[in-house]
Structure formats: structure tokens, C-alpha cells
Amino acid sequence: MFGIRTALSKTIANGPNLLHQQTRNTFILKRRWPPPLHKQGGKPAKLKARHFIYDLVEDTCVSKKQDVQIILNQFVEGVGNTGDLLTLRPTIAYRDFLMPGLAVYASPENISKFKVEENKPKVEAEFSSPYAQRTVGCLSRLVLQITMSKTNPWTLEPWHVKTSFRKAGFVVPEHAITMPPVKISGPDLELQEKEFYVTVKVNNKEQVNVRCRIHHWATGLERLAWQKEHWKKPMQALIPEQAAILESMPLPQ
Numbered sequence: 001m002f003g004i005r006t007a008l009s010k011t012i013a014n015g016p017n018l019l020h021q022q023t024r025n026t027f028i029l030k031r032r033w034p035p036p037l038h039k040q041g042g043k044p045a046k047l048k049a050r051h052f053i054y055d056l057v058e059d060t061c062v063s064k065k066q067d068v069q070i071i072l073n074q075f076v077e078g079v080g081n082t083g084d085l086l087t088l089r090p091t092i093a094y095r096d097f098l099m100p101g102l103a104v105y106a107s108p109e110n111i112s113k114f115k116v117e118e119n120k121p122k123v124e125a126e127f128s129s130p131y132a133q134r135t136v137g138c139l140s141r142l143v144l145q146i147t148m149s150k151t152n153p154w155t156l157e158p159w160h161v162k163t164s165f166r167k168a169g170f171v172v173p174e175h176a177i178t179m180p181p182v183k184i185s186g187p188d189l190e191l192q193e194k195e196f197y198v199t200v201k202v203n204n205k206e207q208v209n210v211r212c213r214i215h216h217w218a219t220g221l222e223r224l225a226w227q228k229e230h231w232k233k234p235m236q237a238l239i240p241e242q243a244a245i246l247e248s249m250p251l252p253q
Helices: 002-014 090-098 108-119 132-140 158-168 189-193 240-248
Strands: 027-031 054-059 068-072 085-088 103-105 143-149 194-202 206-217
Touching (some): 068 108, 189 206
16 A cells, blocks of 8 residues: 555656546445444444455446436527427536536526516517528528429429429428529420529528529430539529529538
């Protein structure tokens, strides 16, 4: 024991960069052989070596900790709005919400505080849902390829756009799609190198413009050659009135 203490003292003395941090460790132990009882007022019997053998009952370092409840104090994208009550694992709650200042512990005082705030005149939420902002961002960076026939006549309808969204991984109902102000019909290979946008309404509140391009599809010799990473290449606007907005919209990287 003396040697260990001496080595530790030298390490502390010679190591100015040594970081000392307090830890909270609790070990619950139980004697394997309980000591014998003694008479009240009498002298306890001398403990033997076997009385100092313990069995580990619980180690709090490895035991599962209970979930923590927190209250959001602001809107968090993909999580919730101000005043929402969340139940999370302690590490996630502390690292992602409490430390950045996005939430507070759901103590009785904070719960009553937010209840008082709920009685005040409610301000309309900035977004219709926790995922609305993320959805708008994804759609604004999308280049929607609308595949149309190269051989059969067609006129672009909302259900064509809906089907193209579904192929891209988005479920968009027809009533949420606002078509361009002009009629687009084909087949017309001049549309192949031009683009336009449709407007999508999310939750009947947020609106986002989505870049669209017509791709003529056919089989055999009628099939057009595939262009590598065609979505990254700038295209001419099909509708001149939409040119300025299309230029301001981001392109995927």
C-alpha cells in the first residue's frame, strides 16, 4: 500500500496536466457470512477473515438508468414544438437537448411554468409540424424527373407529378400540387432540355417550389441516351416567368 501511495503522489506532483474528475460510483455489497450476534450492551466478537468476504449485489455504473423527462423551450426540427414533453434516455437528453439549451428538466416548477404560458394568448407555430421544415428543405433541393412517353401523345396532369413524386420517395396528394400556369403537352423533344417547377403545399400551410424536368421514355432504337448526373446540369426554363425563381432554387450536389 505504501508503494502505491508513493507512486501516486509522484504522479500527481510530476504531472501538471493530469486531469482530476470526480466520479459517482456506488457498489452495493452483501456479506457472504454475516457476523455473529452479541448480547445488548456486550462486546462484539472479533471478526474473522470470512466476515470480510462480500458478494456484489449491484453496480450502479452498469445498471440501466431511468428515462428522463424534459420540456422543449423552443421549436426543434424533427422533434417538437415549444412546451412538448419528451421522455428520453439520460445521455441523449443531456447531450442533445439540455446542454445546447433546447430544453429544461420536467420538474414541477417547469411544468407549472409552461402551463401558465399555455394560458397566455397562443402565437401561431412557425411550422405546422416538427418535420415540416425538413420536408420543405428536401423538396426544395429535389430535381423531379417526370417520365413521359416519347411515342404516344400526352398532356401533363397532376397525377403524372404525383406518380413521379412517389418514385422519388415522397407521398404527395394531387390536391397539394399546383401545376404550372401553361399547358405542357408532348411528345416534344424540345422539352427534354428545359425545366419548370410545381408548387407543393405541406400540411395546408408551408409552400415549396419543386424543380421538374420532362424525360421522354421509349424502348429500342427510340430510347434516348442516358446522361450521367444530368440533375446537376443547369437547364433552360420552359416558362420564362419562372426563370428567376428557378435560378434562385438550389441544385443537388
